[in-house]
Amino acid sequence: MIPLGLDDIAEVVGGKVLRCEQPHTVLVTSVSSDSRQLSQGDMFIALKGPNFDGHRFVAKAAEMGCSVALVESEQEVDIPQLLVTDCYKAMGLLAAFVKQQVKPKTVAITGSSGKTTVKEMVAAILSQLGSVLATKGNFNNEIGVPLTLLRLEPQHQYAVIELGANHIGEIAYTTALTKPDVAVINNIAAAHLEGFGDLCGVARAKGEIYEGLSESGVAIYNQDTPYTEKWQWRLTDKKVRTFSCVKQADCYCSNIRINDLGFSSFTLHTAEGEIDITVPVPGRHNVCNAVAAAAVALEFGASLEQIKSGLAGMAPVKGRLNIVNLATSMTLIDDSYNANVESTKAAVELLSGYKGRRILILGDMAELGEDARRYHQDIGEHALALGVDNVLTLGVLSQSASSVYDGNGAHFSQRDKLLAHLIELCAGEQQNITILVKGSRSARMEQVVQDIKSWRNSEKESTC
CATH class of the missing domain: 3.40.1390.10 (MurE/MurF, N-terminal domain)
Structure with a gap:
């Protein structure tokens, strides 16, 4: 500060x-x-x-x-x-004042999923252009955003601010404090439906991010996502840019290649030319996150080579599709940080691409409203259709996912019993095993990740 x-x-x-x-x-x-x-x-x-x-x-x-x-x-x-x-309002006023004094070039990022990854990607690229302040962790709400802005110091040339919300008006408030030069909506999907009512409510809430744009600001959105009409009326006096993973846009991709571990490469197309990019985080959906980050970086003057280099040097985001080698033939995909329907389906798609036995361990996905059980069932059906071998669930709502699996699904209310069942599943297995752990923050699935790591570490010690 x-x-x-x-x-x-x-x-x-x-x-x-x-x-x-x-x-x-x-x-x-x-x-x-x-x-x-x-x-x-x-x-x-x-x-x-x-x-x-x-x-x-x-x-x-x-x-x-x-x-x-x-x-x-x-x-x-x-x-x-x-x-x-009112301490909340006072904190916001002070945060806006600090932002005004430092005057960094600023991007605000929102979306139902992927916004944290896009934030990290943008920060990695812009760090090649100058000093960057980026949102830490999940400090993206009406408390976290002011606290982030209050971290601004005179040397910061860029600010990369993530905006989340679980109710109407929250993004309108935080974007008014942030006053971004560039604002981006990454996607719209089923998340925080208890606060928004339905997907139309989600789209309207995300569209609030464009209210705080400066007069010369740039609005960027995902051309592939539904409900774009919910914010088009806000863009009549704005400079607009689009990105896409499936069709031509101002910034788009083609020639997507995915290796055996789920890491992707693609060709990025822009008005500045095209370049081959390798994404340092697994999952096909992260190609679209990288394209979104590239679209943002271009507006701040980044070159194609800086985009490529910045993405290549991006550090992994803790709990976001972290690949952990537990043994020669056993891999853990730690995606425990958070979950909604779209991000969970994307993680399951990554899991399905691995060879051998594939096991999904799913905790409850929170704030999905009255249709929460149906959304969890959708995850189970999605995993079944993609050939995932086992679904183990922990919590309450997630049982709707494992129940789809009959004999290859199991539900637990205690972590130790889930771990015991997992150990039994893995015992004597001759093929490769890949385990995906996913769930909302409230499900505390990082504890399951730690349980699995502790089990494998004890196994290693016992064989020494």
């Missing part, structure tokens, strides 16, 4: 300084809403929600060395406090 005096912050957010006679002497260089992750001199933001209240941790924040607390009521703690009526 750019250094700001407490008096300047008070003016930006319309707050009142308490317990500090000389606010101009208090310098804030970073902020945090988590008292467990405070650094010396941070401003602690005491956010409140239905199930938490940051004001309970102001005293702890003071012990950790925070320089000031942003609060909605004065606390009996002897540190400078900035009193506001």
